[in-house]
Amino acid sequence: MSNIELIDDNNLKCRFAIFKNANLKLASGEVLKNFNLAFNTFGSLNENKTNAILICHALTGDQYVTGHNPITGKDGWWARMVGPDKPIDTNKFFVICSNVLGGCAGSTGPKEKNESGQDIYGADFPSVTIKDMVNAQSKLMDALQINQLCSVVGGSMGAMQALQWSIDFPDKIKSVIHIAGALKHSAQNIAFHEVGRQAIMNDLNWHKGNYASNNSIPERGLAVARMIAHITYLSDDAMHRKFGRKLQSRDIISFGFDADFQIESYLRYQGRSFVERFDANSYLYLTRAMDYFDHSESFKKTLEFIHNPNEHLKYLVISFTSDWLFPTRENREIVEILNSLSKNVSFLEIETDKGHDSFLLDEPDLDVAIKGFLESNYGNEHE
Amino acid sequence: MLRSKVFLRAIMEMSMNKIQSIRKDWNLIESLIRDNSRVLDIGCGEGDLIQQLEKNLSAKVHGIEKNQELALNAIAKGLSVTHGDAEKDLSQYSNQSFDYVILSQTLQAMVEPKKILSELLRVGSKAIVSFPNFGHWKIRLQLLLKGRMPITEGLPYSWYDTPNIHFFTLKDFQNLCNEMNIVIENSIGLTSKGKQFPINGSLLSANIITSEAIFLLSYKDFEPIKIKSSNKIFVKNSAIVN
Numbered sequence: 001m002s003n004i005e006l007i008d009d010n011n012l013k014c015r016f017a018i019f020k021n022a023n024l025k026l027a028s029g030e031v032l033k034n035f036n037l038a039f040n041t042f043g044s045l046n047e048n049k050t051n052a053i054l055i056c057h058a059l060t061g062d063q064y065v066t067g068h069n070p071i072t073g074k075d076g077w078w079a080r081m082v083g084p085d086k087p088i089d090t091n092k093f094f095v096i097c098s099n100v101l102g103g104c105a106g107s108t109g110p111k112e113k114n115e116s117g118q119d120i121y122g123a124d125f126p127s128v129t130i131k132d133m134v135n136a137q138s139k140l141m142d143a144l145q146i147n148q149l150c151s152v153v154g155g156s157m158g159a160m161q162a163l164q165w166s167i168d169f170p171d172k173i174k175s176v177i178h179i180a181g182a183l184k185h186s187a188q189n190i191a192f193h194e195v196g197r198q199a200i201m202n203d204l205n206w207h208k209g210n211y212a213s214n215n216s217i218p219e220r221g222l223a224v225a226r227m228i229a230h231i232t233y234l235s236d237d238a239m240h241r242k243f244g245r246k247l248q249s250r251d252i253i254s255f256g257f258d259a260d261f262q263i264e265s266y267l268r269y270q271g272r273s274f275v276e277r278f279d280a281n282s283y284l285y286l287t288r289a290m291d292y293f294d295h296s297e298s299f300k301k302t303l304e305f306i307h308n309p310n311e312h313l314k315y316l317v318i319s320f321t322s323d324w325l326f327p328t329r330e331n332r333e334i335v336e337i338l339n340s341l342s343k344n345v346s347f348l349e350i351e352t353d354k355g356h357d358s359f360l361l362d363e364p365d366l367d368v369a370i371k372g373f374l375e376s377n378y379g380n381e382h383e
Numbered sequence: 384m385l386r387s388k389v390f391l392r393a394i395m396e397m398s399m400n401k402i403q404s405i406r407k408d409w410n411l412i413e414s415l416i417r418d419n420s421r422v423l424d425i426g427c428g429e430g431d432l433i434q435q436l437e438k439n440l441s442a443k444v445h446g447i448e449k450n451q452e453l454a455l456n457a458i459a460k461g462l463s464v465t466h467g468d469a470e471k472d473l474s475q476y477s478n479q480s481f482d483y484v485i486l487s488q489t490l491q492a493m494v495e496p497k498k499i500l501s502e503l504l505r506v507g508s509k510a511i512v513s514f515p516n517f518g519h520w521k522i523r524l525q526l527l528l529k530g531r532m533p534i535t536e537g538l539p540y541s542w543y544d545t546p547n548i549h550f551f552t553l554k555d556f557q558n559l560c561n562e563m564n565i566v567i568e569n570s571i572g573l574t575s576k577g578k579q580f581p582i583n584g585s586l587l588s589a590n591i592i593t594s595e596a597i598f599l600l601s602y603k604d605f606e607p608i609k610i611k612s613s614n615k616i617f618v619k620n621s622a623i624v625n
Contacts, residue, residue, distance in 0.1 A: 314463070316458065332467075335465060335475075336475040339445075339465060339475045339476055340475055340476065340477050340480075341477070342421070342445075342476075342477065342480045342481075344445075344463045345463060345465070346458045346462070346463050346464050346465065347464075347465045347466050347467065348451070348454055348455055348458055348466045349451065349466050349467075350451065351451060365451070365452075365455050368455055368456075368459050369455055369458050369459060371459070372458060372459025372460060372461065373458060373459065373461060375461075376459070376460055376461025377461050379461075380461060
């Protein structure tokens, strides 16, 4: 008998869904007998349970979408978008955000104890995919007794999950907001991830993934992985605007390998601070999950499939002009398929120089689009 | 970018008269459309026309808009709108996936009007095209007397900043339809004062007094044949053309 328990964790300022004997079958064929999901909710669920929105986080996000994050001591990663009177207004909507399967903010992943309860999973954790993450999330919705989500919203890896929701559980959602994602992870993106993974795996402290039992952390490798990834989240123009060739705490170059330039100092800081909050193995597993994401064939076929109840679905796809990680072209592929099948889809390309990270930053048009889309669709049904 | 800003400013500066005439244009368009149709509006702006059609005719609507700000405002109203360039993006829509495709006051701004016209009738069973008539007497008179490119209420731009790159008259349009074997099912003229009249046999006078023309086009006056089937793809693409 499977059994689900929901508990509050006051120290971690989040909730846990503990699934026992759930036998979650993963895409790899392996089975997770038990698993936990760490999650947070904001706002309140209405009587008919029609105002729930699931927000899916990106590669290094967590359940602390808004409010205070006790791990970082900062605001949640999308605090500017989600909250009372924010574009995703928690006065109107009940917002759920869960840490993905394989993550490292409380949900079952390589950092957690394995099923024997004795050792840390480490590299013995089974490979997870975007499909597995979404499958686990849908079990969380069942546990929260929410039959249909008003919307699933996500950017980047979150957009992949949102798309996966529309493929696997179309009847459990009403709309999808897909920001800066793609039907598949491109060769260039896989290449960048591979460089990051190599940096981690070549750190002598990695110990083939079992660094916990060796009391070490592959800090250097993880920091380098983060530095590489961070470059891909920005754009040439934004980097030039923010840093240019400005020097850091000095007037002349050092003729050495110190962080002479502000951009170097900035990247080193990004790398250092990332290590404090993220698990290296988790980084390996989640980047792999993104690499395996590919719906270039299956998306259209699924939509056409007679037994896939997707007629009611509304899609909003948003891209950013300077995003070279998930460029407009790749977002448009989704829109083209939806339009070719006469689906209810809206697409907006926002002009900005802030690169892939735009979805997390101050982009007023993003706010207007998301707020308008959510509230007009919700309002139309509740008049 | 510059052009779209100029274009936006021109829209904002447009007199109430012009806005009323656009509404009149929309009401005429609405009168040509049957209830519960699937409608695509190319250059839908902030989506006011499709919103009107959705509300009054229970139409299933979709729009295409090139300008980011206008597309954003339409999306924020909850309308289904694709931000993009119709001249490139129409190809993504399936054959006969709409009952009507509307091209309101935009044909003259297209790079390849002829190609667009055939695309309209590939994607839609019927096309509704409205455009400013370059054969209107005021324009003829201005060109004749002043010898300069005419500027009127309907065509308020100087030659160097106009989004309108292909000027044509009522007669030119009818000839093109003829050449492309397009059937003109209905055609309505509006005078510069907003008076409405049917354009038919008396082409010479119509071409002089029509300030704006609205055409309902199809390849043939046919009813799309929908074959009941449990297969979704089959239902959607089974309209028979020609």
